[in-house]
Amino acid sequence: MSEIQHSQAPDSTDTAASQRDRIEKEITIAASPERVWAVLTEPKHVGNWFGMGEPTPVDLRPGGTMVLDHGEYGTFPTTIVEVDPPRRFAYRWASAHPGEQAVEGNSTLVEFTLVPDGEGTHLTVVETGFATLDIPAKSKETASYESHEGGWAGQVVNIKNYAETGRTDGATGGDCEGSGS
Numbered sequence: 001m002s003e004i005q006h007s008q009a010p011d012s013t014d015t016a017a018s019q020r021d022r023i024e025k026e027i028t029i030a031a032s033p034e035r036v037w038a039v040l041t042e043p044k045h046v047g048n049w050f051g052m053g054e055p056t057p058v059d060l061r062p063g064g065t066m067v068l069d070h071g072e073y074g075t076f077p078t079t080i081v082e083v084d085p086p087r088r089f090a091y092r093w094a095s096a097h098p099g100e101q102a103v104e105g106n107s108t109l110v111e112f113t114l115v116p117d118g119e120g121t122h123l124t125v126v127e128t129g130f131a132t133l134d135i136p137a138k139s140k141e142t143a144s145y146e147s148h149e150g151g152w153a154g155q156v157v158n159i160k161n162y163a164e165t166g167r168t169d170g171a172t173g174g175d176c177e178g179s180g181s
Contacts, residue, residue: 020145021131027156029121031163033114036121037086039163040112041066049158049168065101066091073142074098081109088113093127096135096143108133108148123159125152 029036039045046056051069058066064080079102082090090111092102100106108129115122130145141147158168 021128023125023127023130023145023149023152025125025152025156027123027160028117029123029160029163030119031121032119033086033116033121036114036123036159036163037089039159040089041083041085045162049162050155068093070098070142077101078110079103079107082111086114095148096133096139098139106133121163123156125156127152 031039039049041058041060043055043058046058046066047054047069050056052071054069056067056069058064060066060080060083062080062083066078066080068076068078070076076093076095076098077100078091078093080089080091082088088111090109092104092107093110094100094102094107097106108127111124111126111128113124113126115124127148130148133143135143162168
């Protein structure tokens with residue numbers, strides 16, 4: 001089963017802003033959790049599904065940095081928050097601030113959860129924190145909730161294709177897809 005599931009968590013305030021704070025994508029991948037974990041965290045793989053095809057510097061520990069290269073949109077030093085192989089991986093991403101280290105005040109939180117599913121893996125990607133993020137006008141096209149909502153739709157397919165075949169096969173997402181997110 002490779003269908004992408006899109007969902008937003010219900011919020012008790014039920015306002016438009018609160019509904020636009022959380023992006024969640026799910027996909028089932030015909031690869032082991034260990035393989036999917038490697039694709040998400042190893043330098044030789046990350047740059048292929050989420051960057052410019054070059055190895056990505058990764059200091060895989062809480063507090064470490066993983067640098068995402070988005071070509072014309074800049075490089076983004078993420079801050080790794082959680083490393084629990086091969087189950088959970090999380091980092092902060094300052095997508096509105098190229099070149100700036102991601103910290104709590106300038107970034108969203110991206111979380112990957114891997115659950116064994118038969119011989120494959122059920123992957124859930126959640127990005128939160130848009131409602132409190134101050135996005136400069138020049139970055140709205142590539143760092144907004146809408147951009148990332150579309151971008152993650154393409155990226156989960158890229159992760160699936162890369163984990164299963166070693167290629168991304170050019171899956172596309174929203175505006176952010178061009179920047180690799």
